[in-house]
Amino acid sequence: MREQLLHLLFPHVCLVCQKPLLPDEEYCCASCMEEFEPFRTPSEAEYVLRQTVVSHFGEQFPFERGWCRYQFHKKSALQQVLHSMKYEGLFNLGKSFGRQLGEWMLSGGDIGDIGCIVPVPLHHLKKTERSYNQSEKIAEGLAQSLKQPVRSEFLVRKRYTVSQTGLSAEARKQNPAGAFLATEGVCGCHVLLVDDVVTTGATLAAAAQALRESGAEKVSLAAVAVAAKE
Numbered sequence: 001m002r003e004q005l006l007h008l009l010f011p012h013v014c015l016v017c018q019k020p021l022l023p024d025e026e027y028c029c030a031s032c033m034e035e036f037e038p039f040r041t042p043s044e045a046e047y048v049l050r051q052t053v054v055s056h057f058g059e060q061f062p063f064e065r066g067w068c069r070y071q072f073h074k075k076s077a078l079q080q081v082l083h084s085m086k087y088e089g090l091f092n093l094g095k096s097f098g099r100q101l102g103e104w105m106l107s108g109g110d111i112g113d114i115g116c117i118v119p120v121p122l123h124h125l126k127k128t129e130r131s132y133n134q135s136e137k138i139a140e141g142l143a144q145s146l147k148q149p150v151r152s153e154f155l156v157r158k159r160y161t162v163s164q165t166g167l168s169a170e171a172r173k174q175n176p177a178g179a180f181l182a183t184e185g186v187c188g189c190h191v192l193l194v195d196d197v198v199t200t201g202a203t204l205a206a207a208a209q210a211l212r213e214s215g216a217e218k219v220s221l222a223a224v225a226v227a228a229k230e
């Protein structure tokens, strides 16, 4: 809340170090951005994403392709910034992350025949609490870069899942199964499923399963960051 207020009062200071931003900087200064640990190439990121998901789900990677921009560490500058995006109403930050992610995806070559972008939905109770879904903002930024539509209505949450924070890895893995319902609109489509941070991939795997059950031809994955093994 304090940061949000600061940012509203002083939109031209860095969210992390509070130093003034240069004209081409947005939300975060270049030296704090350097601490974010971006992947060198999209294929390196895809490899790490596969390893993360496979280590929780056995041999299977339940996605066609996968992209993410950063490695995520606890108590890092990136965590601070993503927290501001999620809980402090800085939704333009989500769009900005999404745009960057999309441009980076394209820089890695052919991204395949993606036909629509679907954010992981928040349950409507949580959405009311927070007033917006950060994954939807990331999806909107991706849509600008990839020139594909956001179709949030294709995926809904069936029931309220307990917040993942504080749950054990095993509980997290169990938690989201069966939590989503996809509409027939996805039929035959290659869907790009979007989330902010991948921890175990359990939420995304559950969402991808719902999309496939409703006839999505392929499901790929895009996230701002993947959690590093601590």
Ligand SMILES: [Zn+2]
Binding pocket: 014, 015, 016, 017, 018, 019, 028, 029, 030, 031, 032, 033
């Ligand atoms: Zn800074």
